[in-house]
Amino acid sequence: MSHLTDIPVALENLPSTHNVTPLLNEVRHALQALLTTGEATQIDLRSIPLSDRDVAQIQDALGVGEVEIQINALGPSMIKETTFAGVWWVEHRNSSNELTGRYIEITPVPDIVPSAMSDIQDGLERLNRRVE
Amino acid sequence: MTTRKDLTVGEALRTQGISRRGFLKFCAATASMMALPPSSIPAIAAALEKARRPSVIWLSFQECTGCTESLTRSHAPSIEGLIFNVISLDYHHTLQAASGDAAEEARHTAMKENDGKYIVVVDGSIPVKDGGVYSTIAGMTNLEILKETVAGAAAVIAVGSCAAFGGLPAANPNPTGAVSVSELVKDKPVVNIPGCPPIPVVISGVIAHFLTFGLPELDNLGRPKAFYGTSIHDRCYRRPFYDKGLFAETFDDEGAKKGWCLYKLGCKGPTTYNACATMKWNNGTSFPIEAGHGCIGCSEPQFWDAGGFYKALAEPTGNFTTTAGVAVAAGAALGAASGLLNRNKQKQAGAEHETVTADNLEKEQTS
Ligand code: SF4
Ligand code: SF4
Numbered sequence: 001m002s003h004l005t006d007i008p009v010a011l012e013n014l015p016s017t018h019n020v021t022p023l024l025n026e027v028r029h030a031l032q033a034l035l036t037t038g039e040a041t042q043i044d045l046r047s048i049p050l051s052d053r054d055v056a057q058i059q060d061a062l063g064v065g066e067v068e069i070q071i072n073a074l075g076p077s078m079i080k081e082t083t084f085a086g087v088w089w090v091e092h093r094n095s096s097n098e099l100t101g102r103y104i105e106i107t108p109v110p111d112i113v114p115s116a117m118s119d120i121q122d123g124l125e126r127l128n129r130r131v132e
Numbered sequence: 133m134t135t136r137k138d139l140t141v142g143e144a145l146r147t148q149g150i151s152r153r154g155f156l157k158f159c160a161a162t163a164s165m166m167a168l169p170p171s172s173i174p175a176i177a178a179a180l181e182k183a184r185r186p187s188v189i190w191l192s193f194q195e196c197t198g199c200t201e202s203l204t205r206s207h208a209p210s211i212e213g214l215i216f217n218v219i220s221l222d223y224h225h226t227l228q229a230a231s232g233d234a235a236e237e238a239r240h241t242a243m244k245e246n247d248g249k250y251i252v253v254v255d256g257s258i259p260v261k262d263g264g265v266y267s268t269i270a271g272m273t274n275l276e277i278l279k280e281t282v283a284g285a286a287a288v289i290a291v292g293s294c295a296a297f298g299g300l301p302a303a304n305p306n307p308t309g310a311v312s313v314s315e316l317v318k319d320k321p322v323v324n325i326p327g328c329p330p331i332p333v334v335i336s337g338v339i340a341h342f343l344t345f346g347l348p349e350l351d352n353l354g355r356p357k358a359f360y361g362t363s364i365h366d367r368c369y370r371r372p373f374y375d376k377g378l379f380a381e382t383f384d385d386e387g388a389k390k391g392w393c394l395y396k397l398g399c400k401g402p403t404t405y406n407a408c409a410t411m412k413w414n415n416g417t418s419f420p421i422e423a424g425h426g427c428i429g430c431s432e433p434q435f436w437d438a439g440g441f442y443k444a445l446a447e448p449t450g451n452f453t454t455t456a457g458v459a460v461a462a463g464a465a466l467g468a469a470s471g472l473l474n475r476n477k478q479k480q481a482g483a484e485h486e487t488v489t490a491d492n493l494e495k496e497q498t499s
Contacts, residue, residue, distance in 0.1 A: 018372060042170030044163075046416060049367045049409055073154035092157050098415040100161045103170060112160075116152030 019050055020057050023104075027062075027087060030106035034086055040107035055102075062087060062104075069113060075100070079110055141343060142181035162344075165337035167358040167407070179344035186343065187246040188253060189239055189281055190224040193274040194267050194301040194310055195256030199292040200227070202329035203336070222250075236270050239281065247284045251342065254278070254313050257294040257301045261309025278316060287321045287347060288313060291335055296324035296354070297433040304437050314354055321347055324354035328430035331411050334359045353433065355405065364401035364427045367409035370394065388424065398442040399426030406431040 023043070030041035045055065063083035071077040075094040082089055088110050092101040139147065145155055159177045163170060192200070204227070221227070222242035223235065230238055242250060256274075259266040264273035272280075282288055290313040293299040301310035314322045325335055338356055341348045348356040365371065373379070373393040380387035380394055393399070401409075404427050408419040420427060426442075429435040 042173075044170050046164060047167065047169075047410060049369050051369045051422075071153055073151050074157050077157065092160060100415070101157075101164055103160075112153050112156050119152045 019048055020054050020061070023048065023058060024061060027084075027104060027106060031084065031086060034106050034108075040105070042106075043104045045102040045104065058104075059089065062089065071112065077112065079113065139185060140181060141183045141185060144185060162337075162340045165333045166341050166344075166348075167337065167411075176344055180340075183343040186286075186339075187242050187250040188221050188339075189242055189250055189285075190221065190227075190253045190255075191274075191277060191281060192224075193254065193256030193258050193278075193295070194308065195292065195294050195299075197255075198329040199255040199335075200224075203332045232270070243281065243284050249286050250284070251287055251289060251339070252281055252285045253289045253291055254295045255291045257298050257310035257312060258316060259301070259308035259310050260316075261307075266308040275316070278313070282317055282320055285320055287323065287342065288317055289323045289325060289335075289338060290314065290354075291325050292330055293326040293328045293430060293435070296326035299328065300436050302436075322354055323347065323350065323356060326353075326355065326360075326431040326433075327406060328435070330431070331359075331407055331413065333411055334407060351405070355431075359407040359411075360405040360431065362405065364404045364406055364409050364421070365399075368401055368421055369409070370421060383424065394421060394424075394426040396444045397426050398428075398440065398444055400429030400432070400435070400438075400441075400445065401427040402445060404429040404432050404435075 026043060030043070033039045033041065045058075050058075065081035065083045065085065067079075067081040069079040071079065075092070075097065077090070077092045079091075080089045081087070086106060086108060088105040088107065090101070090103040090105050090110055090112075091099065094100050142155070145158065150158070156173070156177065159173050159180060160170065162180070163173050163176055166176075168176070190200075223239040228235055228238070258264070258274045258278055260275060264275040267274045269277060290296045294301055294310075295313050298306075298310050298312050298315075301308060302312075312324075314324065323338055325338055327334070334356075337359065338348060341356070341358075348358055351357050351360055353360075365374070368374075370391060370393045373391070374395060378387065378390075378392045379396045380392045381396055382388065383397065395402075399421065401421065408427070409421070412419045412422070428441045429438065432438075
């Protein structure tokens with residue numbers, strides 16, 4: 001057994017924490033804010049007491065939308081738009097595939113997606129060296 | 133020439149070939165580690181970009197190495213582990229390759245080069261009885277090493293319940309006269325990170341906080357409020373059952389199977405302040421209560437002498453009724469009251485030093 005994730009985990013019928021509805025309400029308000037002021041919101045799901053069942057329920061309620069992005073930087077990250085445009089499900093994992101962050105982001109596109117100017121600069125320099 | 137030590141955290145990460153996306157991910161994990169909201173990520177990114185890599189001297193005294201184990205096991209290749217790559221761990225009894233004179237030399241060099249700026253991390257308590265003879269390293273007592281090393285430090289981080297509160301070595305009758313770091317160090321800021329062991333991300337979170345925004349805000353026991361600000365009970369997913377008066381009575385009854393509250397099985401969640409219920413263990417997999425066992429209060433002073441782990445803090449006497457509103461109100465009031473009561477009871481048990489045998493445990497579980 002080399003990784004924690006290799007241990008088979010069966011979901012017991014864990015009780016719900018009743019945090020699902022308030023959370024969906026928060027997403028609703030954040031979406032409204034995005035429309036009216038352009039302000040983006042990030043919700044750290046690991047800072048709220050949620051059972052695995054809650055997480056599954058929230059995921060179910062939001063559904064899977066049109067866009068799926070995988071990023072490989074310090075381990076894989078999965079970024080999926082939900083069925084509600086502008087509401088993204090974001091999961092970061094480390095190089096052992098262990099979860100390091102789980103967020104709902106309410107934004108046109110999560111910050112981590114677009115290429116950063118510093119990396120573009122770095123890429124240009126590498127290309128220059130190769131072509132010159 | 134810039135040596136690795138002169139690099140800022142941002143530069144150190146870039147020289148390891150980490151992209152901006154990787155850096156942002158690192159900052160998100162750091163925010164989460166520091167229990168800060170995601171909106172603080174840009175500020176963390178800016179601060180980490182500029183922060184100098186601190187020199188850290190790690191001293192291990194009377195301890196079981198569980199704290200170092202907690203940290204290194206779950207961290208090897210993880211993002212949080214990078215915090216440890218960006219600090220300059222100049223001396224660590226257990227992890228360093230050097231030994232003997234070379235190891236002590238490394239400690240002295242780090243102290244001289246970073247005078248007034250280095251961080252001292254301590255795990256384990258310090259024996260002071262009989263001149264401190266019960267634990268020595270390189271011919272020096274733990275007490276001498278601590279005094280010498282702390283003299284030029286910026287701050288001291290006491291990792292684990294032994295360093296923070298004395299821990300198991302200080303358990304009655306405390307044969308070695310074990311004391312905590314804060315009982316000896318009075319002229320430097322001391323941050324306590326108790327737990328037996330502490331949650332690894334809390335250790336790296338405090339170091340990250342020191343790097344970015346300086347020392348974190350502490351509670352009256354010297355613990356960072358961000359991680360020890362709420363009780364296990366207040367963040368426990370079994371809390372709705374407590375509030376309704378639904379308790380497991382044994383570890384295998386119907387209530388236990390349905391995931392009811394573990395209060396009557398000795399859960400110390402109501403008097404214990406720690407981040408287990410949200411940060412969880414094994415990289416967020418689960419925590420003791422989720423695995424069906426009550427909290428034993430490992431991040432509180434005297435937890436080792438506070439009576440049986442399987443003894444209920446106090447019988448919940450609230451009149452649990454069927455209407456949700458009333459039940460919740462009664463539960464909330466009981467929560468606050470039993471908190472107070474239990475603290476007294478803990479103290480009392482500590483004073484009486486009730487001896488616990490395996491037999492007692494059996495009895496307590498089944499009674
Ligand atoms: S007593 Fe323990 S199991 Fe019950 S709600 Fe409180 S912390 Fe959770
Ligand atoms: S649940 Fe309680 S005993 Fe267990 S690790 Fe957390 S604070 Fe310690």
